[in-house]
Amino acid sequence: LIIPISLSELHQYKNFSILINPTNHLYTNREYRYDHFRPDLYIVVCKLDTYNGTTSGTKLSFVERAPGILSTIATFLSIIALAITLITFALFSSLRNLPGCNTINLIIALMIAEILFLSQSLIIMTTPSVCLLFALGIHFFYLASFFWMNVMAYDLWKTFHKGFSLYVYEIRERLPSYALYAWGMPVIIVLIGIILDAKNTRLKPCYGRFFRGCYDVCFRTKNDTPLQGCWIESALMRFVLFGCPVAIILVINFILYALTVRSIRRGLRKVRVQVERKFQRKKQVVPGEHDVKIYMRMAVLAGFGWTIGFILFLLPDNQKGFKRFLVASVKYLFILLNATPGLFIFAVYVCNRRVFSLYRQLLTQIYQFFQSNFAEFKEFILNHSRLCVSKTKNKIGNFNKIKHQQKQEDMQMKISATSTVVKSAEPSNKTTLTRLLSEQSGRSSPTNSTYHTLNLSSLEKQ
Template identity: 25%
Template sequence: MLAILVIIFVIVTGTSSQLCDPGKTVLLTNHSFDGLKYNKGEYFMDRKTGEERGCICLKKPCAQKCCPFSQAYDPTTGMCVPTTQAFEIPVYVNGKSNKIEGFNSTKEFHYLIGIPECSASAELNESLIYSPVSGGVGMQRDGKLYVEIPNALPNAIIYEPDKYCIDTFLGDDGSSVLNALICFASKPERNNYELSSSCMLISCFFILLTVAVYAWLPELRNLHGMVLIAYLLSFFVGFLFLATMQILIMVEEVTENICLVFTFIVYFSLLSAFFWLNVMCYDIWWTFSGKRAHGRSGTQHKRFLYYALYAFGVPTALTVLMAILEFSEFLPVQHPLLPMIRLQGCFLYGNSKLLYLYGPIVVLCVANMTFFALTAFKIAKIKRETKVLQGGESSTHDQERKDTQRFSLYIKLFTVMGINWILEVVSSFYPDADVFWQFSDAYNVLVGFIIFVIFVCKKKTWRMIKK
């Protein structure tokens, strides 16, 4: 037992004594370095030397320079050579190279010196050298490298400090240019657009087929049918525009303006679909709460209008908010609230996707599960009461049976969509997992087909169609 405690103590003290990479530390004197005071949690004691080391990147942005100051990088020999060239770098703010008054990169950044150590799956590559007119490389104020890519979407790639080193590069003719060495994946990024767009279009066909059946049959054009149609149409528009956007990217016919418009449409549509799914879950709970209005068409239409105001209103507000923040110049670049659609390419990526898309979806899913749990308890209670009161009105029992069947359909739909978005979220965290992406894309085909099977391929529906 004592030995186990000793091992645990060693592990804990070993991990807690070193807060950051040794290469990103500075020697402190009385908890200070270069006029900056280091607080608890920003420095540690080196157990080997007894020195007090401060994590410099916690106090100011870190950047990486290939060679020491007063030296430049010779790409021919791969060596650092003395130079009299001044080391000056442009700073990019909101995707534009701006000269900021009073900004001194050597004071604002802490430069880590050396060539980056690339992982086994990456190799070092000299970035493309652009003329000052067409673009270039520079720094963001947070220390990340900004590599501009003219006439492309996204129009820039941003690299963390441990993935690059920037410096003055010397040419054979004695010229010099600001450039960078970048770690990039040796395996080219797999383009899933062809498979993904095809799968979504197939799914769109089955979704539209389901909508056609519900719109054609008068018996299905009740409140619950209209809610389902609104949900499916929102889902259809989202998938259709997302597939179209991916096709345009493949044929290189997409512009920044088209990308923005499509992104807002897809975002609004997908979010609306999940809000309509939330309406379904609320409506089934409301039905079993005892507040019925089955035969009153006026009341049902009024409820549908309230539902539409909620299911379309909230996504509209969120889309407008996202658009305002996208074009806002009040927040600093790389602010966590910025969607950065134009910097990252079409649609949302990374933290923006987590905040604006997955965030609301998670909240809605939790609410849906709560409604389902409450409804399930209510159904169990009704079944117990039905066994006791066998002589109750048969019409009431028939209605309860229909509502229970509808509850079962919504459970199936929620499960289908839950699996779909779990795959989507996991895929975004593992972009190199080709097999997983293929499985996720294949499931996109099944989504529309499964919805068609759940809501159309029923004996009752087929009997209505035969009439």
């Protein structure tokens, strides 16, 4: 199943991908390995890996790539929705009660998991150590999100299993123990997987193919294609370390929600009377009723989505006709339900009258703040503008003054240079004139010589 390729026939890039020169084929660092016997001379690749990870030698069509594209878009929208929801909880302290803090932890775990999942799906070329971190992070944070859902179901049952309570429990009484459970259990499960990989046992998850014994370049899924992305490579251990905990949590959540609903129905009339007396008004919403509805919808959504995932895992591939259409429909439904939990959380916790009212109050306070401080702000802007204008005028005046002084100095230098040239030329002119007059005096009469002498003296005076 593998073929050796000489190191002299390839070019290796900084990201550890290689280009085979004769065939011009590019392999990622997850699609080849060095030969066990002659690592200094050869690498080995899977013989079936003819083009782009398929055995047919043809490029994947749009229909085959559509689920990945849809999953990427849905995950990106889910991350944005979760970020907006987290900002909403951070802005309004009235939302940060115990159920709100549980929801915040759920949002953080789910958002980080989706960011890591989206990043590793977009980054094709990754080093083994980076791929290991992606695989561990995705496994941990997705598990944490399900354990926080379990905490939310337990918190509701704890509140209502002995009749109604009016949420007298404070955050510091329950939240530390909830956090220890919801963040600690994923750590234990991930550590078990790391130990199995490090010990190189027969059953190991192979996180990102980093550990020894996980370098099978011909490792295939049931579709006969190489498993892409940084995740748990072993399908069996993926089911044991991720599928089983998720399935157990979903079953427990349904049981807790069923018990909670039963408790609510039994004591509803009695509690409504107590609540109406306590708040002294009719039609008062019983604390916790809204949370029960929200958590039930979330549990149904998550449970239905992962139930479809388990069914999809058991369905055979390469179906034809109507069965192929049915498998494709189930696959797209699974992608939409599990890639968009952030949109559901956003719709439930942000798109409601209470949050809209809080945002309206916040915007009103911001407007009133700017309106009350507008005069002072305007005066500050005017003073600052005047100061800037005066500084600019002073700089321009100083610049013009310096420029004028430079011009005057240049003119003085030119005048002094001209006068120096004239003075140096005067003695030579006098000497020439005297010599000419003396020559003429020798030829002319005395009268003329006297006349010329007088003219010379007059010229000298001039």
